[in-house]
Amino acid sequence: PGVDLADGSCAHPTIPGRVSPLLPANHVTMAKGTGLVHTAPAHGMEDYSVASHHQLHTDCLVDEGGFFTEAAGPELQNKNVLEEGNEAVIQMLQAAGSLLKEEKYMHSYPYDWRTKKPMIIRASKQWFVNTASVKATAQ
Numbered sequence: 001p002g003v004d005l006a007d008g009s010c011a012h013p014t015i016p017g018r019v020s021p022l023l024p025a026n027h028v029t030m031a032k033g034t035g036l037v038h039t040a041p042a043h044g045m046e047d048y049s050v051a052s053h054h055q056l057h058t059d060c061l062v063d064e065g066g067f068f069t070e071a072a073g074p075e076l077q078n079k080n081v082l083e084e085g086n087e088a089v090i091q092m093l094q095a096a097g098s099l100l101k102e103e104k105y106m107h108s109y110p111y112d113w114r115t116k117k118p119m120i121i122r123a124s125k126q127w128f129v130n131t132a133s134v135k136a137t138a139q
Contacts, residue, residue, distance in 0.1 A: 002028075013098035014089075025050045042123040060122050082118060
């Protein structure tokens with residue numbers, strides 16, 4: 001059972017020496033595949049919630065144009081996530097001996113209704129102001 005893996009860890013598939021935690025998440029089910037998935041905290045509410053609960057970093061490695069940033073490393077920087085970036089990740093996994101199986105999969109990305117292209121959800125830093133506290137001064 002998946003609960004037997006909770007609080008365990010595994011070697012990162014492309015970064016030698018980096019350890020990744022195995023974390024339980026209610027949104028991961030056998031109906032969606034194996035029941036084990038990677039977590040991308042900056043790219044979806046469910047993953048963000050899991051990362052927040054376990055105090056993981058939520059830095060986004062993808063810019064507003066859909067390209068990997070410098071923080072993603074030189075092998076991925078400036079590559080489009082859904083195009084050549086995807087192929088670069090597969091090559092990195094192969095080179096590390098970490099790719100167990102590869103198959104085509106239709107991911108359920110949200111699509112832009114105008115362009116009919118997939119959208120990438122990105123977390124961004126934000127701040128908010130309680131306008132009630134400055135309302136009297138602003139009038």
